Amino acid sequence: MLAATGKPKSQSAPERRIVPDVVRQHAEQAAFFWMQRDTLMAEDPPDLHVIAGVDRRLEANLDGLRIAGTAAWPFIVAAYEDFPEKGELFLYGWMAIEQNDDRRVAEAVELGRQSENDACGLVGALAWHKPVTIAPLVRDWIGAPDAFKRFLGLSACLGHGVDPKQMLARLVRDPDTRVRAASLRLAGKLKRADLAHELRAALNDTDEPTRFWAAWALNELGSGDLASPELRRVAVGGGPDALTALRAAVKAAPDKDVRAWMGGLLKTPETAPVAVRGAGMLGDRTILHWLVHQMRQPALAVAAGGALLELFPEARQADLFTTEPSQVGQAFEHHFGDAPSNLPVAERVKEWAKNIG
Template sequence: MASVATQLFAPPRRIAAEVVRQHVEQAAFLWAQRDTWSLEDPPDEAVIAEIGQRLEINLDGLRIAGSAAWPFVDRQLEDFPDKGEFFVAGWMAIEQGDAKRVESTIDAARQAVERRGLAGALSWHKPQKIGKLVRDWLGAHDALLRYLGVAACAAHDVDPKQLLRRLVRDPDADTRALSLRLAGRLKRTDLAQEMEAAMEATDDTVRLWAGWALSELGFGDLARTELRKAATAGSPDALPALRATVKAGPEKEVRAWLGGLMRSSDTAPVAVRGIGMLVDRSVLPWLIERMREPHVAEAACAAFLELYPEAREETKLFTVDPAELGPESARRFGDQVVRLALPDNVGAWCVRLSQLP
């Protein structure tokens, strides 16, 4: 009884406000940083994992702080309604099972036209934690809720079963595109006809992901034209479209297509990047020469890292100062912060690598 009485009449837990504020700010910053790194070409999984570990430490701090963190979360979201801040608000609301907070955070995201952070919050929680929310959202009248429901399924590789048949025909283009992507990822061959029908959609993104899904099912020939068009369009989804095009093959035709792209300075970067996706290390001498050409140098660096991911540990192979590659590169990139490979260093490294036992 004494221990129970001690618990009942214990003084309230003291919270160090400044520490809680730092946890809130760091969690938002780290998740946004991690998300940005995930969009790199190609992404550095080791860096992403390290940032994730640091993020989890700060989320543990917010778990301990509980409701005492909300004033800092609210103030941060009001001042900086960006993806990292929405991640923290969404994560906190779900963590505490606060339905009103979940709803108000979604409303705020709707006003800010920002949903990446909320999708990230859903991906960070285990499926059991968000299951009921997601089931309700998948059948909601609200397009944003349906989108978030599909995003959660995609993050956890969960199959919505029969619901996905309706979602791949969703009237909201973003939800439909994401649903088609999920269907391809899950290898839902029963939805192949819906994917093929979506190839006639008016929305470019819907057509792209319908084609991508078909290629995942082994029907890349049905989507080849659309995927190649998307790969050279310069949109945010151009890279997965290029990867799907290369994967769909046949390799001889893909190489011929990439060769044609090399004839134009506008499409040559796409060709160089695509050649790296063929996973053929014999192209390295050719790729090193492309590193010397400013208009394809960035793509050549990305292609090299795809062929030699172990090279990431060799800091002397890369630079973020274009001037190191000469005045022409300096003029082309200006003040941009870009990662470029140093061709001479890469060549010497590969020679040493080939001599290793």
């Protein structure tokens, strides 16, 4: 157990008595659980029940670090030096903000600037803290000359749904592409109809993510006719925003038009998985038998599994998936090799469907 002194938190207070191995474990597990959470959130679709359990374990370890206070820093620094990954960056940024330590916050910003994963760990730390806690930082960053700090400020606003008011009108035209993309995304999330002109202009931006988030934001404002071409292009492109684009493209047009588009995608092997996954976003549970058929094709199985879970969240509780391609058949083993994949087993799904009627 950690021993707390009971004194108020202070940067100048003496370090608290701790059990080093326990604090080290808290630091390592906090970094691991946030990394696990971030990975689980990227699954298609994410299992929010499992993520809630991870959140509880993460918060328990963060509590241990709160109790340890400044004495936890050697372990946090060592964790990042050993594994400079997104979970360790989250931990570094979270603790710096938690202790209101300007020097450590500045260090976290520089570590985020150097990270290879778009500083998602530091962005996650900003999202984990309450808005009132990070408000002074966000106010300083969002108008800073440093583009990376502007990006961090916008990311914090995105994480908490905070509107920077008139500042956003300037940021959607920011010279930095990453800032522009984040600003447009925030404009869509907040449904800032007053920025519709800027969103339409951004559809012609030379930067691809900027164009995509402009289209996504316009779709959120109800201008799906303008947004659809860009959303569909990104959806079939297979990039990091493809799934978000597909979901938006389904929303952007009438059901009849979306089904016709997907019918065309089904005719081409390269785009057929997009159509199968998109079918699960239409909300039509009567396609279950058709999905089972798609699950028997290695190239379509993962997309069909994602569609199944979206239409039938209760399917998570049944034993319908496997991570071993060899259990599904030789064709699956040849197609997936050693790549980890969560594959639906068509015969299990078929039997489950019969049982639930």
